[in-house]
Amino acid sequence: MRFGDGSSIDAHAVILASGVTYRLLDGPGLADLVGRGVYYGSALTEAAACEDQEVYVVGGANSAGQAALYLARLAKQVTLVVRGDELSRSMSAYLVEQVEAHPRVRVLTRTEVVSATGDDHLEHLELRDVDTGAVTCVECGWAFVFIGAAPHTDWLDGLVARDARGYVLAGPDLTQDGAPPTGWTLDRVPYHLETSVPGVFAAGDVRSESAKRVASAVGEGAMAVMLVHRYLEQL
Amino acid sequence: MGSGPPGPAEEDALEPTAPPVRAAIVTVDDDPGVSRAVARDLRRRYGDRYRVVRAESGPETLDALRELALRGEDVAVILADHRMPGMTGVELLEQAMDLFPAARRVLLTAYADTDAAIEAINVVDLDHYLLKPWDPPEEKLYPVVDAQLEAWRATDRRRPEEAVVVGHRWSARSSQVREFLARNRVPYRWYASDSDKGTRLLAAAQADAATLPLVVTPGGEALVAPDDATLAEKVGLATTPTEAFYDLVVVGGGPAGLSAALYGASEGLRTVLVERTATGGQAGQSSRIDNYLGFPDGISGGQLAERARRQAVRFARRSSRHGTPWSSSSREPRAGCGSATGRRSTRTP
Structure with a gap:
């Protein structure tokens, strides 16, 4: 395995556990304001600064729900912006209950963020109703984004088989109709979590x-x- | 520049994240009357030197402790009632050890709880065990707290030396640098570049506002707009694997990677863990995970990751035949013709 600084290490076996990173919100102004009111996965670091502020959390999964509840301890109000029509489709039931019961958390369903504006810091967000297409502009200094996630696997390109979204294929997902993946040279099929490269x-x-x-x-x-x-036993 | 920030040691009152000087005495009891009374007695004697923080449940106390940790403040003594619904005092103290290992732990219990409390002394390494009622405080409470405070001041806490970050209030890179340090549990203080203190620090480091953020390491070295790799190396994160060959390389330091490293090391495999930013992965950024097996009161992702990291390192030490069992690096693994950015590696042979 080679590293960005040119050094390398050798090993018998590798376990890929590089996880996922949050997907970036797409839209005018959103990229420019990252770190200046628009944050990805940093609710803990910025929470103290949100005291008595109006806060928006974007996303409908557990991470968004946990962040909304955490931020609501200090914020004036937290608005959870969700694209789907029901929170329960994407969030664990115990979190849905806490979110819905919290007096300072409100949920906007079938809504998405289209753009952001602000000079030094985020000042406004534009939200679009997914059904009607109507766009409303809200005052907002803090937006925390937890939408979807993407695996960071480009560096494996051409080496390890991945699915269309970049996730690493392993075990039974590699063997179609019991046939091993292309280029597989061993006379056994891949183990349960083994990728298209043995070991x-x-x-x-x-x-x-x-x-x-x-x-x-x-x-x-x-x-x-x-x-x-x-x-390793078979090496 | 020399060690530590220049100028007088006063705090900028306008800086919301600048920590106050006083360490905290934290007290918790599920009976609001008792909680208030203990806090009142503590304030009367220690209020001028310590900040007294009061809570009425274990989870509420943990939230307060996290808040204190987040703000870089210190806790000298935790005085906890044992019998509380939801989370007992002993369970609370156990979790509090993760956040403030040097804080002195005192259990305040009724006579009926004596057995449970004594049994728990080993679990949480209790420093003192105080029976209710504590009246008169001059005889029963203050001597105990005095002794604990003295012991706390004498401990070589070596108050984890702090890095200093000076940046624009609204700068993306400043925010990234702070998050990098926070997720790697490197204590730091943050000053806006237009604050008095920020201006003084910039002048002392001969840096100008065009090249921010400025990071001053605990050792006093000034880094102008450092990248993650430089930052990791200079604040003491291990960045270079110590061996050229391993049985197992684990890529990624989230729950799956930490688990793989822990089991690999515990089963005698020479293991190295490579991580780009900080251990914990996405879960490490979660403020509270309530449905993870074995944690009935929930746990923050950061705490879970830190416990797992410590556990993996312990196994690594135990099976290590070599020197330092833990090194990490800001580097990106490459296979074939991949790209490269910062990535941290953590070795557990």
């Missing part, structure tokens, strides 16, 4: 079809080590 395994969110839960990721990490042992 290279994938665990957690970076793996295609993963469960996106902390407990599953922890379990897959442990299981991958067990499979590494099995692989």
Whole structure:
């Protein structure tokens, strides 16, 4: 494995567990205001600055719900902006209950962020109603974005088989109709978390079809080590 | 520049994130009357030197402690009632150890809880165990707290030395640098470049407002607009693997990667963990995970990651035949013709 600074290390086996990063919001002004009112996944660092402020959280998954509840402890009001029609489609039931019961958290469904404006710092967000297309402008100094996620796997291009969205394929997802992946040279099929390269395994969110839960990721990490042992025994 | 910021040591009152000088004494009891009474007694004697923080439940106390940690403040003593609904005092103190390991831990209990409390002394390494009622405080409470404060002041807490960040109030890179330090648990103070203190620091480092942020390392080295790799190296994060060959390379320091590193190291594999930014992954940025097995009162992603990191390092030390068991690097792994940005690696042989 080679690194950005030119150095390298060798190893018998590799476990890919590089996870995902938040997807960036697309729209005029949004990129310019990152770190100046628009934040990705940094609710903890910025929370103290949001005291008595109007805060928007974008996204409908658990991470967005957790951030909304955390920020609501200090903020004047937190608005959760969700594209889907129901929070329960994307968020765990226990979080939906807390979000809906919180007096300072409100939820806007079927709504998306289209643009942001502000001189030194975020001042306004434009929100669009997904059904009617109507756009409203709201005053807002703080927007925390937790929309979807993308795996960071470009560096594996041409080496490890990935699905259309870049997630790493492993185990049964590699073998169509029981046939091993192209270029596979061993007379066994890939182990459960093994990628298209023997000895290279994938665990957690970076793996295609993963469960996106902390407990599953922890379990897959442990299981991958067990499979590494099995692989090493055959070397 | 020399060690530490120049000029008088006063705080800029206008800086919302600048920590106050007083360390905190934290007290919790689920009976509001008791909680208020303890806090009142503590304030009367220590209010001029310590900030007294009061809570009425374990989770509320943890929130307050996190807030204090986030603001870079220190906690000298935690005085907890044991029998509280939801989270007992012992459970609270156990979790508080993650946030303020040097804080002195005192359990304040009724006579009926004696057995449970004594049993728990080993679990949380309790410093003192005080029976209710504590009246008169001059005889029962103050001598105990005095002794704990003295012990706390004498401990070599080596108050984790702080980095200093000076940047534009609204700069993306300043925000990134602060987040990088926070996620790697490097304590820092932040000053806006147009504040008095920020201006003085910039002048002292002979930096100008055009090249921000300025980072002053705990050792006193001034870094002008450093990239992540430089920052990681200069604030003492391990950035270079110590071996050329490993049994197992784990790419990524989130829950899956930490778990893989822990199990790999515990089963004797020479293991290195490579991470671009900081351990914890997406979960590490979550303020509260309520549905993770084994944590009935919830846990923050950062705490979960830090515990896992410590656990992996412990196994690595145990099975290590070599020197430093933990090194990390700001580097990006490449396979074939990949790209490169900063990535941190953590070695657990």
